[in-house]
Every structure is written in structure tokens, then in C-alpha cells.
Amino acid sequence: MVNNSLFRNLTFFLLFLVLALLVFTFADISLVSSQSANVCCERTTNGAWCQNSLPSQCDNSYSQTPSSCESTSFCSLGTCYDSSEGICMDNTPQKACQESGGTWSSGDPEDIPQCQPACCVLGNQAAFTTLTRCKKLSSQYNLVTDFRKNIGSEAECVAVTQSQDKGACVFDSDFTRTCKFTTRSDCTANNASFHKDFLCSSEELATNCGPSTSTTCVVGKEEVYFVDTCGNPANIYDASKVNDKSYWRMIVPKADSCGFNDADGNSNSRTCGSCDYLSGSLCSDYSKASSSVKPTYGNFICQDLDCSNTFNDNDYKHGESWCVNDEQTKSNKAVVDVGTRFYRHLCVAGEEIVEPCADFRQELCVEASIKTSTGTFSQAGCRVNKWQDCILQNDSDDCSDVDVRDCKWINGPVGLSNGGSCVPLVSPGLEFWNDAGNSQEVCAVASTTCVVTYEKDLLSGKKCVDNCECLEPGWLDNRKDICTSLGDCGNKVNIIKVIGGKKGWTYKVD
Amino acid sequence: MLFSNKRGQVTIFIIIALVIVSLAVLALVFWPKLSNVSVQESPEQFFTSCLTPIIDNAITTLSSSGGTLNSKNYLLFNNIKIDYVCYTNEYYKTCVVQRPLLKQHFSDELLAIINPQVSSCVNNLKSEMQSRGFSVSGGNNPQLTIDLSPDNSVFVVTTGLTFTKDSSTESYDSFKVSKKSDIYNLLMQATYIMSWEARYGDFDILTFMLSYPDIRADKYKLSDGSKVYILTSRNTDDSFTFATRSLSWPPGYQPNKIVGVND
Numbered sequence: 001m002v003n004n005s006l007f008r009n010l011t012f013f014l015l016f017l018v019l020a021l022l023v024f025t026f027a028d029i030s031l032v033s034s035q036s037a038n039v040c041c042e043r044t045t046n047g048a049w050c051q052n053s054l055p056s057q058c059d060n061s062y063s064q065t066p067s068s069c070e071s072t073s074f075c076s077l078g079t080c081y082d083s084s085e086g087i088c089m090d091n092t093p094q095k096a097c098q099e100s101g102g103t104w105s106s107g108d109p110e111d112i113p114q115c116q117p118a119c120c121v122l123g124n125q126a127a128f129t130t131l132t133r134c135k136k137l138s139s140q141y142n143l144v145t146d147f148r149k150n151i152g153s154e155a156e157c158v159a160v161t162q163s164q165d166k167g168a169c170v171f172d173s174d175f176t177r178t179c180k181f182t183t184r185s186d187c188t189a190n191n192a193s194f195h196k197d198f199l200c201s202s203e204e205l206a207t208n209c210g211p212s213t214s215t216t217c218v219v220g221k222e223e224v225y226f227v228d229t230c231g232n233p234a235n236i237y238d239a240s241k242v243n244d245k246s247y248w249r250m251i252v253p254k255a256d257s258c259g260f261n262d263a264d265g266n267s268n269s270r271t272c273g274s275c276d277y278l279s280g281s282l283c284s285d286y287s288k289a290s291s292s293v294k295p296t297y298g299n300f301i302c303q304d305l306d307c308s309n310t311f312n313d314n315d316y317k318h319g320e321s322w323c324v325n326d327e328q329t330k331s332n333k334a335v336v337d338v339g340t341r342f343y344r345h346l347c348v349a350g351e352e353i354v355e356p357c358a359d360f361r362q363e364l365c366v367e368a369s370i371k372t373s374t375g376t377f378s379q380a381g382c383r384v385n386k387w388q389d390c391i392l393q394n395d396s397d398d399c400s401d402v403d404v405r406d407c408k409w410i411n412g413p414v415g416l417s418n419g420g421s422c423v424p425l426v427s428p429g430l431e432f433w434n435d436a437g438n439s440q441e442v443c444a445v446a447s448t449t450c451v452v453t454y455e456k457d458l459l460s461g462k463k464c465v466d467n468c469e470c471l472e473p474g475w476l477d478n479r480k481d482i483c484t485s486l487g488d489c490g491n492k493v494n495i496i497k498v499i500g501g502k503k504g505w506t507y508k509v510d
Numbered sequence: 511m512l513f514s515n516k517r518g519q520v521t522i523f524i525i526i527a528l529v530i531v532s533l534a535v536l537a538l539v540f541w542p543k544l545s546n547v548s549v550q551e552s553p554e555q556f557f558t559s560c561l562t563p564i565i566d567n568a569i570t571t572l573s574s575s576g577g578t579l580n581s582k583n584y585l586l587f588n589n590i591k592i593d594y595v596c597y598t599n600e601y602y603k604t605c606v607v608q609r610p611l612l613k614q615h616f617s618d619e620l621l622a623i624i625n626p627q628v629s630s631c632v633n634n635l636k637s638e639m640q641s642r643g644f645s646v647s648g649g650n651n652p653q654l655t656i657d658l659s660p661d662n663s664v665f666v667v668t669t670g671l672t673f674t675k676d677s678s679t680e681s682y683d684s685f686k687v688s689k690k691s692d693i694y695n696l697l698m699q700a701t702y703i704m705s706w707e708a709r710y711g712d713f714d715i716l717t718f719m720l721s722y723p724d725i726r727a728d729k730y731k732l733s734d735g736s737k738v739y740i741l742t743s744r745n746t747d748d749s750f751t752f753a754t755r756s757l758s759w760p761p762g763y764q765p766n767k768i769v770g771v772n773d
Contacts (some may be wrong), residue, residue: 044583044599045582046582046583047581047582047583048583048594048597048599048606048608049606049607049608050606051597051598051599051600051606052599052600053599069606077606080607080610080611082610082611082613082614084614085611085613085614085698087698087701089607089610089611089701089704089705089708090607090705090708090709091604091605091606091607091705091708091709092606092607092610092708093606093607096606096607096608096610097610097611100609100610100611100614100615101611101614102610102611140659140660141660277723282723319716319720321716346715346716346719348716348719348720348726349719349723349726349744351726353715353719353726353727353728355715355728355729355730355731356730356731357731358731358735358758358759359731359732359733359761360733360759360760360761360762362759362760362761363731363759381714384759428761428762429761429762430761430762431761431762438762439762442762487762
């Protein structure tokens with residue numbers, strides 16, 4: 001009895017040592033960091049700025065010091081200001097900024113006057129940006145700089161552009177009375193006469209601009225617009241009103257235009273250009289759209305942005321995202337084979353885009369749907385697989401706390417803890433081929449020796465008295481489950497369903 | 511008389527028909543030679559046609575490699591070296607900005623690639639003009655300037671060339687080559703993504719694409735935790751590829767091992 005107890009205590013002690021080692025190495029990052037990379041290189045030999053590394057990897061032309069980069073002055077991160085573009089870049093080392101031609105300041109962009117954004121009005125559009133950037137953008141679009149410091153949020157800035165007066169700006173050019181559709185401020189700056197809400201094609205204005213059958217997309221707008229003979233945008237494209245003079249006179253609000261509130265945003269409509277981005281349509285050249293539906297007039301239609309016949313044969317709306325994994329299942333639990341990972345699929349502008357989550361199953365793909373008036377809308381994301389402290393949990397409730405970790409409890413006669421084992425819900429991948437991730441140690445956690453004690457009596461022969469559960473049929477399966485759940489350990493197949501060259505585990509009775 | 515007039519007309523028609531047929535036959539026979547006879551290009555056209563493929567090639571090469579031609583801090587993706595614009599060699603940490611002025615850096619690299627080839631274009635132009643009987647002066651030290659702007663990229667070569675033939679003289683202080691390109695916008699968006707990666711560690715391409723419908727963004731996460739972003743303009747098909755390594759997670763239990771450092 002004493003021997004048994006001693007052995008059990010020894011086993012727990014050894015197990016504790018292994019776990020403690022893992023916790024210590026995982027949790028105390030800075031300590032290990034200082035062991036493996038003991039200097040801060042201002043620049044490494046491969047040209048990277050401010051990396052904790054080995055002395056041999058530091059560029060001798062730059063500074064280095066035997067401490068972490070966070071605690072050095074030469075690698076303290078600050079804001080790099082690009083005076084030509086008016087952009088502020090944070091988390092930048094001083095030398096990296098200065099050698100690139102920027103101006104470096106310690107602190108965040110919020111603390112630097114040149115980096116303070118405000119509303120930059122650019123014609124009928126706006127940008128919430130810095131003064132220098134505003135000047136740059138204004139010059140690029142041949143506009144007078146209109147920087148409004150009193151507007152302190154992006155939403156207010158957008159609202160400014162929407163509330164601007166727009167209309168026909170009539171002026172003389174080469175002895176011809178012509179017109180430009182623009183904002184009041186742009187028009188009056190050029191000493192022309194402004195006619196609010198009028199279109200340039202209005203007969204009352206008596207300009208050389210008139211109706212046409214051409215259409216266009218307008219930068220910053222989602223709808224298809226008619227274009228007058230001078231190239232100015234007019235009202236939203238409506239084939240039934242191409243010859244309607246009243247439709248070419250004044251601005252018609254979108255709410256009064258064709259197909260307003262259409263569930264599909266007038267996708268692929270030949271006759272109506274009232275596209276709606278949130279409903280899944282956007283102005284586009286019909287020849288570039290996948291449907292290639294030719295409109296009755298002009299070359300632009302409301303392109304359908306939704307995705308059909310995707311990888312999993314389902315149809316998705318523009319902006320939806322969903323999970324796909326190598327096992328072709330929606331369950332994260334099913335993905336355990338060596339080399340498998342998760343993928344997030346996106347539907348954007350009629351295209352299905354695949355975004356892999358992190359390799360080695362270090363990220364899971366999570367998906368949820370919301371119900372809308374037009375059906376469900378799916379949203380997915382890659383998030384970190386929180387498996388690292390599973391093996392430290394001794395209690396099934398702590399183990400299954402999904403807010404904290406991604407683990408599962410395996411009941412069993414002999415586990416890593418009393419009454420069972422807490423193991424990763426989705427076993428992480430390991431770099432077992434070069435043991436870079438301590439794969440041997442990780443898998444070794446599942447290894448165990450079970451000493452069964454027998455008592456002999458004179459009449460009935462030997463009788464099991466301790467660790468008898470190790471003799472039960474389920475014991476070996478339980479150990480194998482624990483082993484394979486810890487990572488790429490034990491007996492597994494890979495992503496192409498090929499079984500490993502070795503058995504992956506051994507079982508021996510002495 | 512009437513009859514004789516008619517005969518005369520018929521004869522004229524036959525002669526005209528024969529001439530047309532003969533010309534057509536001659537044109538068919540000598541077409542390859544005729545097609546080679548082109549209208550002489552102006553010096554501007556000649557220079558533009560020489561420099562444009564060089565510019566296109568340089569932009570394509572740089573765009574696919576993160577804006578740095580011979581990067582030392584790169585990852586290999588589809589056998590192309592892609593420069594890290596934001597990088598940390600550690601796990602669990604956000605990256606340090608490596609190319610804070612990305613657009614300026616791209617311009618500088620572009621200049622470094624194109625500049626050596628500008629002289630050959632100037633020399634070709636000089637030879638061409640000399641072959642046309644002009645005497646040529648100047649053009650010894652051509653200077654290239656590059657201006658990337660939202661809708662196009664402008665390349666100006668200041669060269670000071672003078673062509674003289676008989677009594678006429680043509681002088682060219684500079685040659686300007688404009689190229690419609692979205693590379694400026696792509697570089698600005700790459701700068702935004704880099705800033706986001708440095709601050710938060712990861713960037714959501716879906717939200718980005720919903721806000722910028724004209725740009726397609728692809729993101730690939732590689733096994734060492736590096737990410738490759740490919741931004742493509744839906745209007746011009748221009749693209750820009752760059753790499754980051756930020757907030758990456760190691761395989762297994764691997765506490766903050768430094769990439770590329772062997773214990």
C-alpha cells in the first residue's frame with residue numbers, strides 16, 4: 001500500500017513538473033525571449049528595423065544593446081509624419097522614419113498637431129484627414145482647399161457633403177454659354193452663375209448642354225446616371241424617361257426615381273439605374289459584369305454583387321462571409337487531421353474570395369447568421385484557438401468554459417487529472433517534423449505508465465488490488481483519445497487521408 | 511456618234527477597272543513592304559514608345575514584390591520575394607513599421623530601376639534623329655522625376671536636346687510620359703493596412719472591400735505567421751502585393767521563439 005501511494009505521488013509530481021514547465025515556458029515570454037534573443041538590434045543584417053535578436057544578426061552600422069527593444073531609446077516607437085502626403089504613421093522607429101525622409105515624433109498621432117484630422121471638402125465629396133493631406137488632395141483634383149477644423153468627426157464630415165447645394169453652374173467659354181453640374185461653393189469660386197437643383201440640360205438655362213442617351217457611373221455614387229451632351233451627370237438612368245424633358249430639367253431625388261426600394265437594388269435591370277449598394281448592386285460597365293446584361297441605353301447597369309454557386313454550392317449575398325474547412329463540415333470538432341485548417345469565404349462584388357485562417361489550426365473559423373427581411377445574413381471570422389491551457393484544467397466546468405478557452409473534457413478512469421482529462425477542442429497542429437513547437441514534449445503529456453498491483457493469496461491465486469482500471473478494455477482507447485486530442489500526436493491521418501508511416505503510439509505490458 | 515460615245519465610255523470604264531485591279535494586285539503583292547513604311551514618329555512619340563515598356567515592366571516588378579526590388583527582409587511567395595512592410599520576428603507581438611513612407615519608397619525604387627535605362631532611350635532617340643539627317647546636341651545627363659498621383663503616374667525626363675537640320679532647329683527641354691495607373695491609390699491603401707497591422711495586429715479585408723468597392727483585397731496567412739496582401743484595382747487591374755508579420759501564433763507550445771534564430 002505504501003509503495004502504491006508513493007508511486008502515485010511520484011507520478012503526479014512528474015506530471016506536475018511537465019505541466020509547470022509548459023506553463024512556465026508559455027507564460028513567461030519575456031524571460032524566454034531574453035534567453036533566445038538577447039539584444040535589441042536597431043537594424044538587423046537583413047534590413048529589418050528594431051528586432052530582438054542575436055548579436056550576430058545585428059547590423060554593426062547601427063545601435064544594439066543587450067536588452068529588449070521596448071526598453072531602448074533608439075528603438076522606441078513613435079509617429080512618422082510624411083510632410084509631402086500629410087500622412088501620419090504610428091509604431092515607427094525613429095531611424096526608419098528619418099532614413100525614409102519623414103519627421104519623427106515620440107507619442108501617438110493623436111498628440112501631434114500635424115496629425116489632427118478634420119473635414120476636407122473636395123467638391124461634392126469629403127475626406128476626414130489632415131490639413132496637409134487636404135491640400136495635397138485638393139491640388140490633385142484642381143480644387144480650392146476647403147479644410148473645416150470645426151468638424152470633428154467623420155460622420156459630420158460626410159453629412160457636410162450631402163447637405164451641400166448642388167446645381168447647374170452656368171458660364172461662358174469661347175463665346176459659348178455652357179454649364180457644369182457642381183456645388184455652389186465650387187461654382188461661385190469661379191464667378192459663374194449657380195442655379196440650385198437645376199440640371200445643365202434644362203432648357204431654361206439656354207446652355208449648349210442637352211439630353212442624350214448616354215449614361216455613366218459617378219465617383220462616390222452607387223447609381224447609374226444619365227449624361228448630358230456636355231458630359232455632366234443628370235438624373236438616375238430611367239429608360240422610360242430618356243425623352244421626357246421634365247426629367248432633364250431639375251434634380252429628381254432617388255426616392256422619386258425608378259425602382260426605389262427594390263429588394264435587389266435593380267440588379268441587372270436594363271431600364272433602371274437606381275442601384276443600391278446595401279441591397280447588393282452597384283453601377284458598373286455591363287461588359288465587365290458577370291451577367292453581361294446590356295442596358296436599353298448606354299453601357300452601364302446595376303451590377304449584381306451577390307455570389308451564386310459558391311464552393312459549398314450555396315448562394316450568398318454581397319458582404320456575407322462563411323466558414324469552410326478542409327473536412328467540408330461546419331463543425332470545428334471534425335477538423336483534426338494533420339495539415340488541415342480553416343477558411344473564411346467572402347462574397348464581395350460578385351466574387352467569392354477565400355481567406356485562410358492561421359495555419360496549424362491556431363485559428364478557428366466561427367460563423368453566425370442574423371435574420372433579415374430578405375433572409376439570413378451570414379458572418380464569419382477567424383479567431384484564435386484558445387487551447388493552450390487546456391491541460392492545466394482539473395475541473396470539467398473550468399475546462400468547458402467557452403468564454404475562456406476552447407477545450408473539452410474527456411471522462412476516463414485515468415486522465416491527466418482526477419476523473420478525466422481536459423484537452424483541446426480542436427487539436428492544434430504541431431511542427432513534428434522538426435520539433436520546432438516542442439511537439440515531442442506536447443505529445444509526451446499523454447504518455448503514461450500504469451503499474452497494476454496484484455496480491456497473491458494462497459487459495460485463489462493473484463488478485464488485482466490497485467490501478468485495476470488499466471486492465472479494462474476502454475483504458476487504451478481513452479489514452480489514445482487524449483493523445484490525439486493534444487495535437488498532431490498519436491495515430492492520425494493527414495489532410496489527404498494518408499495514414500502516418502508509424503503507428504504513433506505504443507502499448508506495452510511488462 | 512451616240513454609239514461611238516458609248517464605246518468611248520466603255521473603254522474608259524474598262525481602263526479604270528484595269529487600273530484598280532492592277533493597283534489591288536500590286537498592293538497585295540507588296541503589302542508586307544508597304545506595311546513597314548510608317549509615318550515617322552515625332553521625338554516625343556519615339557521617346558514615349560521607348561520608355562513606356564520600361565516603365566510598365568518596372569511598375570509590374572515592383573508592385574509584385576512589395577515595392578522593393580532587392581529586399582533583404584522578404585518572404586518567398588509563389589517564388590517571388592515580397593518585402594515585409596511591417597515586421598516582427600517574434601510571436602504574439604504586433605509588427606514594427608518598416609516602410610513608413612511607402613509611396614515615397616516605391617517612387618525611389620522606381621526611379622532606381624528606370625533611371626539607368628533612360629539614357630539608352632535618349633541615346634536611341636539621338637541615333638534615330640541622326641539617321642534622319644539631324645545634327646544632335648545635348649542630352650548628356652538626363653534626369654528623371656516621377657510623380658505618382660491618384661489617376662496617373664507622370665514621368666518627366668529633363669534632357670535638353672536640340673536637333674538641327676538645314677536652317678530648322680527643334681529643342682526639347684524635357685519629355686513627359688503619362689501612364690494611367692491606380693498604383694498611387696493602392697499604395698495609400700497598403701499604407702493604411704500597414705498602419706492597422708502595426709497597431710492592432712490583423713486587418714479585416716471584408717470591411718475594407720465593402721468600404722472601397724473599387725479594390726479587391728486578398729489575404730493569405732502563411733505557416734510562419736506571415737501574411738501576404740494583394741490589392742487589385744477593379745478599374746485598371748493594377749495590383750500591389752506586400753507582406754506583413756504581426757501578432758502571429760506559433761505551432762504548438764512555442765514561447766516567443768525568434769523566426770530564423772536557432773537555439
